[in-house]
Amino acid sequence: MTFERTESKLILRHTKGPTVEILWYGATILSWKSGSKSNPALSERIFVSSKSPLDGSEPVRGGIPLVFPCFAYPTHPDHQKLGIHGFARNEYWKWDGNITDNDYEISVKLALDPVPSIWAVYDKSFHLDYVVTLSEYTLKTDLHVTNTSAAPFEFQALFHTYHVCPTKDVRIKPLKGLTYYDKTELIDGKPTKRIEDRDTVDVTSWTDSVYESTSGTYEIRWPGGGVDVTTSNMDDLVIWNPQAIAGRKIAAMEEGGWDNFVCVEPGLALAFETLQPGKSWVGKQEITVR
Numbered sequence: 001m002t003f004e005r006t007e008s009k010l011i012l013r014h015t016k017g018p019t020v021e022i023l024w025y026g027a028t029i030l031s032w033k034s035g036s037k038s039n040p041a042l043s044e045r046i047f048v049s050s051k052s053p054l055d056g057s058e059p060v061r062g063g064i065p066l067v068f069p070c071f072a073y074p075t076h077p078d079h080q081k082l083g084i085h086g087f088a089r090n091e092y093w094k095w096d097g098n099i100t101d102n103d104y105e106i107s108v109k110l111a112l113d114p115v116p117s118i119w120a121v122y123d124k125s126f127h128l129d130y131v132v133t134l135s136e137y138t139l140k141t142d143l144h145v146t147n148t149s150a151a152p153f154e155f156q157a158l159f160h161t162y163h164v165c166p167t168k169d170v171r172i173k174p175l176k177g178l179t180y181y182d183k184t185e186l187i188d189g190k191p192t193k194r195i196e197d198r199d200t201v202d203v204t205s206w207t208d209s210v211y212e213s214t215s216g217t218y219e220i221r222w223p224g225g226g227v228d229v230t231t232s233n234m235d236d237l238v239i240w241n242p243q244a245i246a247g248r249k250i251a252a253m254e255e256g257g258w259d260n261f262v263c264v265e266p267g268l269a270l271a272f273e274t275l276q277p278g279k280s281w282v283g284k285q286e287i288t289v290r
């Protein structure tokens with residue numbers, strides 16, 4: 001078990017072989033190599049476009065970008081100066097310690113506090129902790145939000161996880177019966193509200209769906225593989241894949257990249273969480289290779 005801090009990233013190494021790489025920029029998880037119980041060979045579980053800059057000039061196109069304090073373009077009056085998905089994914093995070101380091105798991109903490117570039121666009125005082133834990137077949141991400149200001153504030157948060165998979169074959173469940181907002185079909189600029197009637201959801205065409213009040217436990221499967229995702233305090237789930245039609249408009253997306261991932265994004269994406277002064281909130285994601 002060990003971890004290594006370089007100028008650009010933090011690397012975790014589990015004694016059984018799995019590794020995780022976290023960029024200081026955005027605290028973005030860039031890589032998770034893990035085997036599974038049925039196939040111990042290590043393979044990459046997180047997609048990053050080969051065209052993505054990793055130098056802090058723009059958010060990583062892939063990985064697990066952290067979305068805070070607004071999901072998508074801002075709608076809340078407190079967020080009007082923010083860009084899409086807020087600022088957490090495009091600020092440099094700081095090392096905040098090694099929590100556990102044993103044969104079972106290794107766990108580290110990164111932190112983000114307001115800096116002038118954040119104060120310029122957001123006037124709430126906050127503290128973010130990001131705890132990343134690696135065990136043999138599982139990656140856990142915990143985002144802690146603390147209100148360090150004198151008044152309540154409202155926020156959204158989300159793990160924008162790009163799972164490596166064969167896009168045409170991947171299926172996600174259980175989402176049947178849930179209300180979702182389809183952002184690929186706008187009516188008067190608003191996503192179309194639908195009820196999911198499929199047992200399993202695919203991303204064989206351009207998909208940008210925000211599911212409301214989800215179960216918090218998901219199965220992502222493709223022939224010969226898959227992952228299980230469990231979450232805590234993340235009420236909604238976004239399923240996104242741009243396919244060629246929207247993917248070719250993204251400069252940092254490699255040609256055909258959309259064939260190799262699905263974004264399954266647990267978060268608070270629709271309503272806002274209210275946090276009282278001095279209080280903390282924790283949102284969690286746990287991904288286990290099948």
Ligand SMILES: O=P(O)(O)OC[C@H]1O[C@@H](O)[C@H](O)[C@@H](O)[C@@H]1O
Nearest residue numbers: 072084085160183208238240265
């Ligand atoms: O291009 P970005 O800012 O990384 O966002 C990618 C996608 O992120 C998803 O979460 C949104 O639902 C999509 O609408 C958006 O296109």
